[in-house]
Amino acid sequence: MKWLVFSVIMNRCRVINRSFILSVLLILSTGRGYTQAGDMIIDQSFHGEMFADLVSHLEGKTDLRFFYDPSWIDTLRLVQAGGSFTLEDLLDASFKERDIKYIITPQGDVILSKGNPIHGSVAKDFFMIPDQGAMASLPDPPEILPLPGQNNGIQHHPDNGLVELGDPAMKNKPGRVDLSGFIKEFENGAPMVGAIVYVEELGLGAATDMNGYYLISLPRGAHKISFQSLGKEKIALSMQIYSSSEYNVDLKDKLTELKAVEIVADKYQNVSGIQTGIERMEISRVKSLPGMMGETDIVKVALLLPGVQTVGEASSGFHVRGGTSDQNLVLFNHAPVFNSSHLFGFFSSFNPDVIKNFELFKSGMPARYGGRVSSVLDIATKQGNMKKTSVSAGISPITGRILVEGPIIKDKLSYLIGGRATYSDWILNRINIPAIRNSNAGFYDLTGKLSCKINNKNFIDVSAYYSRDNFQLNSDTTYRYNNESMTASWKHYFSEKFISEFRAVYSGYNYSISSQQQNMSDFSLDYGIKHHELKSEFSYFLNHRHILRFGANGIFYLMNPNEFRPVGEASDIIPLVLEKEQAFESGIYLSDEYDIGPRLKLYGGIRYSFYQFVGPKTVYRYGPGTPLDPSNINDTINYPSGKIIQSYHHPEFRLSVRYKFNPYNSIKFSYNSNAQYLHMLSNSAIISPTDRWKLSDPHISPQIGDQLSLGYYRDLPYNIETSVETYYKRIKNLLEYKGGAKLINNEHIETDIINGMGKAYGIELIVRKNRGRLTGWLSYTYSRSFIKVDTDFDFEDINNGAYYPSHFDKPHDVSAVFNMVISRRLNFSSNLVYNTGRPITYPIAKFPFKNGIRLHYSERNAYRIPDYFRWDLSLNLEGNLRSRKIAHSSWTFALYNATGRDNVYSIFFISKGKEIQGYKMSIFAVPVFTVTYNIRF
């Protein structure tokens, strides 16, 4: 028997280091007897001993060397019936329960394998342990393994042998064939989204869709094809494909998974993917990073990515490439979320336990997305476990969480229910200030999902989401808001080349503020918006060069803009209920992903959006050539129900081009234009609880954004990816506000709004390492963002009609994010953030008026607050790693703002009678230490 060892097995091995087991490639060729060592008589009783004791005994006394991963055997006790046995008998008996295979080489190496059998037989004359990097060095398979025809949904494939697919009769036909199928998780049957099917010698790849479906077009013949996804054992197969076929794959968790988390955008995506400005992250990555107050928060992690900024620490809303926070389409399970924050923006309203991953499109949005100008944050939730029921829970200083999932019908129908709630009242009640002690603040969110696989052609899932916040200060005024959404999706595969998705979406957002002090000013103020949407998406794999996607959607908005009412007997409030507003927004799109050659790829798409603002509604008309002011109203028109009051439409172009110099270098270009018909009214620097959405109407035009983006992408050795992206963006019809604007209880809101023009540009540099014990990224962004308000009426202009920096214009931004796997139970992370202080408007004059000194503000955003710097650390400690244990637990220790830097949140001035005093305010001026405990059953 001859062994070829391509890479060295390090460390003669109590522990096979993970990175090494992956780079081991063994080829076993024709055999002589291999069992000499196996025949060794064991004359000592090892019954009930730990396996590791046997190993140390034998390694000490004989030339035998054992190779294995300790997690396979860490609780394994030896089984020996008595008397004297051969080593093989002992191993066979002991491993029987554990699915551990072994082979003993003539050199005396005992190699263990779990799951994948090691074929030592003459018939199966080779084996290999699949590998990420050594594919290229894989010699051609010596022989073809016979396999029963098409595997049509059958889940078995040889352990790394050669697979023959299709009708051998068509073997010599010219042309291409399609390979399609589903990739699922072995452990729970969940579809693998974004798993990669990759043919290295062709540089061709395809990613799976949300149901784990992939389709790749290949020249007929033999290929080495790998199926891979993060945290999963890669499967590399030699395939002989005679005609178009289906091949399904189940990927297993990496046995030696050290909780090293990796960014899913696979190796081939950085350079080969067509999109610019896309960020994609698995929740495991998010969870490995230090969170504020011990909370895992995807929005806070997104802020560490280049091009994503926030106005202030712990503030709701985020800004992508100089866009305002209402220009981000936040989708949770395909439903838009209108308010994505809990507790004034301290946390985002998404429970990390139910999230699978998120994608953030900063530019080059695919044509299927529409309705927002700056970005799309698409958050996907997990599918319930199709195999077994599991429960996980966690507790942090702020919240408690629980997630239950499991099959209803095994492999067919599963459910998932996750909930999270805060117990901050408990904390508030301990604060020794009556005003705070008598206050309460709470939030919770619930997510549920039912997933049904009817058959391989039809998938249905229904998901629901509800989040609620309430806050009450000193037992009088109560603030409440909630998001609610429901999505039903049906994905149907007409054929392996033609796929459709149909979706019905409802999403709503409401807030209510009320004061109940039993006096004449008791009131309630309500706002609500409802989004009803029907959507269809079709993908047609025309041939190996073209993927066509097309579809349409229609949204009906119903908005209750302002409902101000008295509450109780004592109240003397005059109700002010503004008319409901309604509008239709629809879009159709068509796109083609065109593989011009191995180097050049093109994505072209057009989306045409239509918008109608419809009655019943009373609309004010203002005198022509006069500013919109209540005093200039010259007509009032009542539109009947269903009458179109105003319509808008806009063609939106989406174009991306990638040119690959070689597998390691590419440049990409993209252009996209977007229209936005829904606006957030907010005249504070961040979204405040009384801010509301507004539909475009005769006076408020849709926002139109255009963005050009150009990037260079390069992959370096050691799994290091780098990229440089630049962009230029322009936004028309931004909303700005007049001084002293009133956004609530305002019957003619348009009179307090002025239109601005936005422009933003920047360059984003990033170096990332997505694999290995040390992962993370280092990014630097230089970006600017400006607004100009230059109207027909000089006095309405801001800064005399010149461009001024937006509130989130922070030119320099550096993030360094690292995650280091120290041992299999210990994992360390660090975030380092630096950015230029945000712009601020200072008073430029003071004036005495009626006994007091007052401040005069002008020159918007002419100054900046001091620069921001923060360093966070976290340590994740796993409970012991026994696989059979009832529950797995982990501890996370996090230190937020480790240096305790007194970062300035805001600077403000108070006129105290005769004098003016400036103040600075910081939110977290000391390091904040938190402990989070998680448990999984």
Next chain:
Amino acid sequence: MKKSMALRQAAMSGPSLRNILSGYKVFLMIWPCLLWMTTACIEEYTPEISRSQQLLIVDGGITSEPGPYTVRLSLSKGIQDVFTEPVSGAVVVIEEKNGSSEVLSEVDPGRYETATGGITGKIGNEYRISITHNDEGYESAWMLLKDCPPIDSLYWMRERHQGVNGEIDGIQWYIDTHDPDNNTRYYRWEYIEDWAFSVPISSSWNPTLCYAHNPSSGIIIGSTEKFTDDLLLKHPITYVDHTTTRLTLRYRIIVIQHAITEEEFRYWEALEELNENLGTLFDPIPAEIYGNIRNVTNPDRSVLGYFTSSTVRTDTMYVDAEEFANAPIYFDSPYGFCNFVVIAGDRNPAISNYYRAGWLLADTIRDAGILYTTMANSRYCFDCTTAGNADPPADWIPLNPGNQ
């Protein structure tokens, strides 16, 4: 004091109809500070502000009371400058729509007054101001002089308020007012405080009883626009706490009620928002606000201030320390730092030692031939004129005519 001022102000303002978010903001400010027990979440801070604008400030108005009416003109300075610069030599005219007008005369630099017996505001008429200075003309909008209902009642309630350094004790002043015709709707108040106080160390050549005077400087406005009835109940005016001498002897408040127009109300509202901002990012972005005066020659240049027109109604009330006899207010006296020594003997060297230490001679008494010298650590502690006037203010009604 640093943070307590801001927070106290925040805690006091509470949620109100006009500022629906204030409760939220207070919470946002206090909650993280306390939760993490940071030493100072809010600190005094003076950023470098290099730019400033020189703009004309107009501070004046007309009422239905007989004149003279005063208009002050000055030029604004940067917020780090100490004084503003008076504007002299301007032609200032107050004009009645379809009626008379009067040119004001400059009585002090930058201070212009109408003549006694000159133009007088009449309810229901409209007035405006026009100014000419350095070849630039300024003009206000026509301002309606609205009638003002009387204050129904002025009263106080003993209240404890929240400061960051603990609770503070004191009295909260309220007013009730209403307009049976539902016409007034928008109100603004000012108040004038006068109080008697004494110093802790007696001095035979200094008065020990003085009167302090403080006109209000904050913005106190209210509206009934959201209510069916033009009625305000328990509208807060000011809070008088235990950290001053105000309530130690006798205290008087004169509350002045103005009925104002909606435009003026909006101006005050915006001014209040800008000037009494709490520093959270929920606050509206500071922006330029416009009064009712325009630069006619150069419309791009802003004019600060407002030409007001209103009828005024006043109400006066006294409070004496005796009223708290049953529930005494424990004063956190501003004289807490005062110290004195009485040194016996004519040429006691201790006297010069104290002199050298910066102490002052407060009093001398000769008793049985021995000179007793009182030395104090600050003039403030034995001479009440350092903080007030020895003469009572106009119309002051002493508690006990025999005593005060």
